[in-house]
Every structure is written in structure tokens, then in C-alpha cells.
Amino acid sequence: MKSLITLLNGKTIPVIGFGTWQAPNGQITADAVKTALQTGYRHVDAAAVYGNETFVGKAIKEYISESGVSRKDLFVTSKVWNTERGYDKTIAAFHKTLKDLQLEYLDLYLIHWPASYSQFKNWEEINQDTWRAFETLYSEGLVKSIGVSNFYVSHLESLFKNAQVQPMVNQIEIHPGQNQKEVTDFCRQHQIAVEAWSPLGTGRLLQNEILAEIASRYGKSVAQICIRWSLQNGWIPLPKSITPERIKQNFDVFDFEISKDDMDIINNMPYCGGSGLHPDKIDF
Numbered sequence: 001m002k003s004l005i006t007l008l009n010g011k012t013i014p015v016i017g018f019g020t021w022q023a024p025n026g027q028i029t030a031d032a033v034k035t036a037l038q039t040g041y042r043h044v045d046a047a048a049v050y051g052n053e054t055f056v057g058k059a060i061k062e063y064i065s066e067s068g069v070s071r072k073d074l075f076v077t078s079k080v081w082n083t084e085r086g087y088d089k090t091i092a093a094f095h096k097t098l099k100d101l102q103l104e105y106l107d108l109y110l111i112h113w114p115a116s117y118s119q120f121k122n123w124e125e126i127n128q129d130t131w132r133a134f135e136t137l138y139s140e141g142l143v144k145s146i147g148v149s150n151f152y153v154s155h156l157e158s159l160f161k162n163a164q165v166q167p168m169v170n171q172i173e174i175h176p177g178q179n180q181k182e183v184t185d186f187c188r189q190h191q192i193a194v195e196a197w198s199p200l201g202t203g204r205l206l207q208n209e210i211l212a213e214i215a216s217r218y219g220k221s222v223a224q225i226c227i228r229w230s231l232q233n234g235w236i237p238l239p240k241s242i243t244p245e246r247i248k249q250n251f252d253v254f255d256f257e258i259s260k261d262d263m264d265i266i267n268n269m270p271y272c273g274g275s276g277l278h279p280d281k282i283d284f
Helices: 027-039 053-067 087-101 123-139 153-160 181-189 201-207 209-218 222-232 244-251 260-267
Strands: 004-006 012-014 043-045 075-080 106-111 143-149 169-173 193-197
Touching: 027 043, 027 053, 027 244, 053 087, 075 087, 087 106, 087 123, 106 123, 106 169, 123 143, 123 153, 143 153, 143 193, 153 181, 169 181, 181 193, 201 209, 201 222, 209 222, 209 260, 222 244, 222 260
Parallel strands: 043 075, 075 106, 106 143, 143 169, 169 193
Antiparallel strands: 004 012
């Protein structure tokens, strides 16, 4: 399996990333990120709303200084939060994130959630104005690739109407029991790479009997099966943990392959383990 995926603009992204959602704002997060980088992760997924970017940035800076690994060998993502949508606010939010992370550029910047019709009459205009800011940052070289998160087909089609640059990535909730076929098929057709947040169903899938039985056949954990399943479907999983042992285990997924029969079983699992969050129904 390749370690990198080539995006629509020719840039590459590591096939697995380290998630920082729900990691506390403190040294524990810095330690977790550094452990991930020492383990072999080269892709860190952050966001302003996670409230921990200063410690994510601290870990990245220290790791580069101590390891001799170059900044260009790392892939760092962040996201603009819902309260900062719109052209001017997005530009300002980006520069705050860059400062908090102590970086000169980002590898990927995402719109965290689309503005939706259930909240805004002018939802399309809001998303398009935000995307214009992304295109500006991209043209200035401050971000190497741009994309979206939690966008369904209707949001993507709307964005396409006025976009000068097409999104290169869409990060959505994907795990066994929620494979988001409609949007992943659409992304595949339009060469948009798909990232999987909550690839373990935020932990809820770890007791699933179907996955436990499959995991036992490979001598792997359920978490490793979930992550490997994402990889074999061509998605980029973003597992998160602050436990060193689990951080390492979640990265140890390149020495086995799930059979076609087992992939089919997992692909056809009924809905389970989802967050219940829908971009057109959120109230934040």
C-alpha cells in the first residue's frame, strides 16, 4: 500500500493522519502529538475549535528541532470554525491558526462545517464567500491545498457553481456502520480525496461483535480493523488517542490486508456507532 495519496492539484497527503479532536488543551496533547510523530505519523489533523492548537504547534516545533525531520516532510491540517465564516473573518481566523501552530504555512485548510439552509437563508453565499477566502490563501501560497469538511453532495454542488479552485479534500464521518456511500461516490467521481473522522466511531464500535470476530481472524484489534478498512476503501483515516500504546497500535496497520469477503461484510454492516451529526441539522 502506498504511503501517500496524490491530490487533484498534484500535492501529496499521507494515507493516515493523527487526529486531535477532544484532546485537552495542555501538555498531554503536546505529548500525544509528539508520540505520534515519533511513531511514524507524518500527518496531523487540527482545528481552531478544538482549542488545543498552541500545544499541537508546540509539539510539531519541538519534534522538528529534536528529530531533524524537515517541515516539508510533515502534513498539517486545520479548519475554520462556523463562527468565522465569510471572507474577512476566514482570513483573520487562518492567520490566528498559523500563529497558534507556529507555522509559516498549512498543508491543508478546511471549512469545518457548511453553512446550511436550516440555519441561513443565504447559506450558499456564506459558503462561497468563505471559499473565496480559501482561494486567496491558496493563491498566496499560505496553504498548499484547500478543502471542506462535513460537506454532502448538495453543499459540494452549490460550492462548484462559483469556485475557481475545486476542493481537493472532503473530511467526513466514516467508519464501519457509516460509510457515506452517496458522498464518497461523488467525491471519487470528482477526484476529491476523502478523509475519515471518527474512524473508530469515537470508540463505540470497539465492542461490535462482527468486527471483533473479524479482528480475531487477523490477530488484530477492532481499532486496527476499522483503520485498515478505511485505508483499503481509499479513504484517509484520522484516528485519535492520547494513550501512547494505542497511538502506536493505530499506526500498525500496514502488515496485513483484509480479505474481499471480510471487506464486503464490513461494507454492508447496518448503521451503528455514528455521532448522529448531520450538516443540515446542526445548531452550532
